[in-house]
Amino acid sequence: MLDKNTSKFTLWVLAWPIFIELFLQFLLGAVDTLMVSRISDDAVAVVGFSNQLFQAMTTLFMTVASGAGILIAQKIGSSKSGDARTIAIMALSVTTLIGIVCSVILFAVPEQIAAVLQLPENLLPLAGTYISIVGGGMVLIAMMATMSTVIRNTGNTRAPMYVAIGMNIIHVIMNYGFIFGAFGFPQWGLTGVAISTVVSRLLAVLLLLYIFLRSFEYRVKWREFRVFDRPLFGEVLKIGWPLGVNMSCWVFSQLIIYTFIATLGAAELAARTYMNTLESFCFLLGSSIAMAAQIQIAHLFGAGRTKEAYRSAYRALGFGTIYVVVNGFILFVFGKQLLGMFTNDQTIIAIGASLLGMNLILQPGKMLNMALGNSLNAVGDTRFTMYISLGSMWLVATVLSYVLGVHMGWGLIGIYSCMIADEYLRGALSYFRWRNQKYLRKAEQQAEPMNHHTTPIEPIPAQV
Template sequence: MPAMAENVLQMLMGMVDSYLVASLGLVAISGVSVAGNIIAIYQAIFIALGAAISSVLARSMGAGDQKSQANHATGALTMTLLMSLILGLISLCFGQEILSLLGTEKLVAEAGGIFLAIVGGTIVFLGLMTSLGALVRTTGNPRLPMYVSLLTNVLNAFFSSFFIFILDWGIVGVALGTVLARLVGVVVLWKSLTISFAKPSWSLDRELLRLSLPAAGERLMMRAGDVVIIALVVRFGTQAVAGNAIGEVLTQFNYMPAFGIATATVLLVARSLGQGNREEISQIARKSYWLTLGFMLPLALLIYAFGTPLTQLYTQDKEAVAASLLVILFSLLGTPFTIGTVIYTAVWQGLGNGKLPFYATTIGMWGIRIGTGYLLGVTLGLGLPGIWAGTLLDNAFRWLFLGLLYKKRIGA
């Protein structure tokens, strides 16, 4: 429950940013939306690293190995800082060029480039919040990261509103509000750590690297594919981009139970594996799926029922509203598939096998989602419905792929 609430609060920050940016016009919300998809790639990489941190640390705790715990904690911070440096430099040096390559209009690319340079250039704060949160959560304090997320949301809303409506700093103000709020979150989490650290070294944690690289690769394939999907949506016009962005912001809340329970699933599976209790893992997987469905389906139905008034909080443009409602509908239809994909990915990561989710996502995203989306949406002219039909097929494939292989392993 704390992990679920934390995910909801993290997404609420993006929702608040989108709402504030919406006051600046469709060009601004489109630019920040496209930039947000690049930042989502970064966030996905750090989430994957956080899952790997939780897995290796929970396994060490299950085995009672304190020296290994200290080594993993130090390795986690080292890898976080290294990734942040690389991603931050990419954002600062090539941000606007990346958005232009996606086919966005000049004004949209300029608006998004500003946001990406500021938020992406200081991505170290998001990275540290994710990794420190994983350390704090795994070592027995799952509620604190939730409280920190609540704090950063309140600060983000305050800072961003002040910079936009009082100082009139526009997109720069929204970006600075996000950065400052995350900085405060990093400080609070750092001061709350109770785990011991090993002496820093230039070598990377091999066990953490072995699990985090496939997990990061899986997230990278997913988010990079999302950027390609956005490039396809751009073909349908600014209204379609804005409506698609608003729909995705609203439906993010559908997925929060899945991501929260997946976090717990990784921890529980890894701890059971460390204790040698393999029979419990199947029960964890089964309960995780049905528990997620019980939380996620009512949320999806609620957002679908109130889709129009929720979308109109962002824009009154009829084409953008229609595009947003389409996204909400497809999100509802794909609920069972999405849950299966997320939960079985978490199970395999908890088992220490990040390669299978990587293979499933690479094939599903690049072979099915993008291929089907291009065929239906662009070639056959179905537009946005064709793009989202590809998304449903992708999630269905990955659920079957990961679920059947897991059942085969258990049967063996």
């Protein structure tokens, strides 16, 4: 019989609230895209471009938040809840400060940033408005991301889900009001969408803060935010900085790829934004399983249950691959009709439809990469995932994208081909690294002086 604490860390118990939360986040993005498309395709291109910029900025604080999340799950697994609590407090303090700096920069010089990133000149005024408002609230994104990560890694994946539900409802209602002038709202178009985004995030932060303060055995006091434990924060950074580099590689490579697409034209940029929305839906369940596996494996690793941690990665990979293949096939069959919901521009629909078959190939590679990459991160092997990201994302996904997509004129087809190659290459390297069990064996060797009955891990077939 599993005790209450252990039962919180089973794969399904962790995964289903994460899935619902991610689904609602996707819904938020999809509704944004669908409603903004009623303004113009240019507005959609601006939102898609801006979101890539915001993701690039989030890597600055997610370095701390992600490292803290993994370490919190490990500390709880090893019955060091006091350390987990201290780590959570420090993570929120540091990321909030980073978020404030990001907010000031994006609010002060939005058009200049967009121009440097090669956004077409006719889109700069729209981008300036949207980036200054939503980017000015970057501190809210920092606080939301950190508190959600901390709360999830304590085993409570339901609370962020409930907050996401409330945030989505408020955002959709306000979006509708601002875009169409309903419910007594002024008809402010893209400016209204930006305001709606910031207000819904502010309310979400207040709810998450209430939950965060009560997520550990003893309620977090305000005065504790002045506490800074250097050795513990050093542990966070040891895990977190390679994760930050890893995330930076992905986000900045995607941002650069967006600049490549921007040079192809506004239609290609809008098509990529629409396809990104559909692809996100396709991968939602796979992503939630991979995230749940990371929490579960970190907890098992902290508890010294290395054999179970090893098996969990393959179980997550097997289930996730089935789901993403099914979803990819559904999108392949109905994708053109779904694109028609967002735009009437037949050029944009044709460009997006040409990528549906490639997406079906892409999804299993993403699942392989994310499931096993997250598993390596969960046991602290973050430098390896960083090294393969530095090599593959920049050389294959970015440089080769320019060569094939822009220089050789293959367009989005060439760029997608490079994205697929990148996912499978990193996935394959992560697979062989996980099979090697380096960190799991090291943990067992360290535990042997305390437990002479520990036996080495036997190789286990990578099947579910």
